[in-house]
Structures are given as structure tokens and as C-alpha cells.
Amino acid sequence: MALAREKLEEMLSASPFHQLLGLKVEAVDAAASTLTLRAVHGPQVERLPGTGQYHGGVIASLIDVAGDFALVAVLGFGVPTINFRVDYLRPAARTDLLALARVRRAGRSIGVVDIDVTDSAGRLIALGRGCYSTLAG
Numbered sequence: 001m002a003l004a005r006e007k008l009e010e011m012l013s014a015s016p017f018h019q020l021l022g023l024k025v026e027a028v029d030a031a032a033s034t035l036t037l038r039a040v041h042g043p044q045v046e047r048l049p050g051t052g053q054y055h056g057g058v059i060a061s062l063i064d065v066a067g068d069f070a071l072v073a074v075l076g077f078g079v080p081t082i083n084f085r086v087d088y089l090r091p092a093a094r095t096d097l098l099a100l101a102r103v104r105r106a107g108r109s110i111g112v113v114d115i116d117v118t119d120s121a122g123r124l125i126a127l128g129r130g131c132y133s134t135l136a137g
Contacts (some may be wrong), residue, residue, distance in 0.1 A: 005028045008025050008069060009025045011069075012037075012069065018065065022040030022044070023037050030073065033073075035070040035073050036066075037098070038098055039097040039098075041094060052094035053092070059117060062117060064130060066100075067113035067129075068081065068113075068130070074103050074111075075106060075111070079132040079133055082132060082133055090124075090125055099117045100115065100116045111132045115129070
């Protein structure tokens with residue numbers, strides 16, 4: 001059972017951690033099984049004060065949350081992370097980030113999601129893949 005955008009936004013904003021990272025639902029396409037999250041740039045995401053550069057952990061968190069919420073949008077319930085990987089391709093600074101998550105498989109026990117993170121100019125910043133348990137439901 002797919003969830004409406006409003007419900008996804010409510011679930012996302014309920015977490016203080018998501019609020020700290022400035023995460024927002026940018027787009028949801030149930031037919032394509034995709035979800036896009038925006039991470040809003042600010043001093044709370046900086047690697048070092050005043051650099052404007054994102055900390056790698058923020059990008060990793062964005063990837064994990066985007067993958068999770070893409071499955072939530074498709075399945076209608078939260079899923080715990082089994083594992084995920086990140087390939088950092090270039091630094092990101094002084095820009096919002098967009099994470100486009102594509103559900104590759106939403107099976108009975110495992111869901112697999114690929115995530116592309118881009119900056120506001122469309123440059124690819126990082127790639128991720130997450131595996132999530134779909135048994136919780």
C-alpha cells in the first residue's frame with residue numbers, strides 16, 4: 001500500500017535527526033517507485049566550521065534515509081536498514097543536495113534501493129545502494 005506524499009512528509013519531519021539535516025520530500029513518483037529528498041545546506045552539515053563543505057556522514061545519512069523512505073512510499077510501512085554503501089565522487093559545498101532513490105526490488109524479505117546524490121547544479125556527488133528488511137510490516 002503506497003503512502004501519500006503528505007504522510008511521508010509527516011513521517012520524515014517527526015524525526016529530530018531528519019530535522020537537523022534539513023531533510024524535505026522533494027518528489028514522489030509511485031508509478032516509477034522513486035522518491036527524491038532534499039538536504040538543505042546550513043552550518044549544521046559542515047565538515048569543519050566555515051568551510052561550507054558537507055560532512056561525509058551527512059551524505060551517507062541522506063542516502064540511507066532516502067533509500068528507506070523510497071521503500072516506505074512503496075510498501076506503506078517503515079523498514080530497517082540491513083546495510084548500505086556509499087561511493088563519494090566529489091565534495092559538495094554551499095549547496096542543497098538532492099537524493100533520488102529508485103526502488104530496484106521490494107521483495108518479501110529484502111528491498112534494494114539505488115540512490116544518486118546531486119548538487120543544485122546537477123553534478124553527481126555520491127552514489128549509494130541500500131538493502132532493507134521488508135519483513136517488518
